[in-house]
Amino acid sequence: MTLPRRAHPRPLDIAAGRIDLSHGGGGRAMAQLVDELFVAAFDNPALNQRNDQGAFEVPGGRMVMTTDGYVISPLFFPGGDIGSLAVHGTVNDVAMAGAVPLNLSAGFIIEEGFPLADLKRIVDSMARAAKEAGVPVVTGDTKVVEKGKGDGLFITTAGIGLVPPGVSISGDRARPGDAILVSGSLGDHGVAVMSKREGLEFDTTLVSDSAALHGLVAAMVAAVPDLHVLRDPTRGGLAATLNEIAAQSGVGMLLHETAIPVKPEVRGACELLGLDPLYVANEGKLICICDGADAGLVLAAMRAHPLGRDAALIGHCRTDAHAFVQMETALGGQRVVDWLAGEQLPRIC
DSSP states (O other): OOOOOOOOSSOOOTTTOBOOGGGGTTSHHHHHHIIIIIIHHHOOTTGGGOOSSOOOOOOSSEEEEEEEEEOOSSSEETTEEHHHHHHHHHHHHHHTTTOEEEEEEEEEEEETTOBHHHHHHHHHHHHHHHHHHTOOEEEEEEEEEOTTSSOSEEEEEEEEEEEOTTOOOOTTOOOTTOEEEESSOSSHHHHHHHTTSTTOOOOOOOOOOOOOOHHHHHHHHHHOSOOOEEEOOOTTHHHHHHHHHHHHHTOEEEEEGGGSOOOHHHHHHHHHHTOOGGGSOOSSOOEEEEOGGGHHHHHHHHHTSGGGTTOEEEEEEEOOTTOOEEEEOTTSOEEEOOOOSSOSSOSOO
């Protein structure tokens, strides 16, 4: 049953109001903020119980849970904002286990003085993303810190999901002979965000690829249940993610530069900024590693889905005691695709 909303003496002034410390103090102001902004946006039976947790029934099976924090700068970028990104990123972390995402939680750390209009815009965007994904935000928390002690808004999330029977996807399952696939062009998110970052602004028509990938994953699992590895290449991009998997599985990898999809705009921006597209973050792409014999079926399933129509086979796993990731270049040579020594694009998600 949906509980009635608590009555407050005067509605929030969304257009001109500002967050102050009372909004995180546990009193009437905080209750009003939660009711009029968060509960109104995320409205669902579990959340409307107004407990410190969301209660829900699930069928039996193996479950997964993930947690994440979002500190992206700027908060709004071409193709998205911190709210939609928080939903997409958390849903995707659950989906990379082959799981069906069920529910999310969200924690908001807000700096005193943050405009209520911006907070509403972000919360509404987050609510739309959750509704479109079919994965509700069932519980949450709000804290306010003094002005100068934060940076506008940070969001933390958790997500849970249920793994279908017979599915076992993990970063330690890559084997020599496996195919390496990507679901589309790389680096769109990182370049879109950097195009609006103060001090680095440049003209581009690119928008972030931020998207919830669980529908694409479901189509892939339906085609080939025995996928070995799924991973979304966020911070550190394709290069860092493949190095993680190679280390987990103890295999080497050989990539083909000419097969890796990168948009000309991304390549041009990376040349301008002195970056390598292989290390640039993505928020709506995935890497799939599967048995080489299954690659055609998986690729067909990916290309039949709107979020995988530009999917490509970019390399294969091989025996290598050092677990190196290497690449055949467009010029015919080979180079090692190594870990980054640091983070080339901080606060990208």
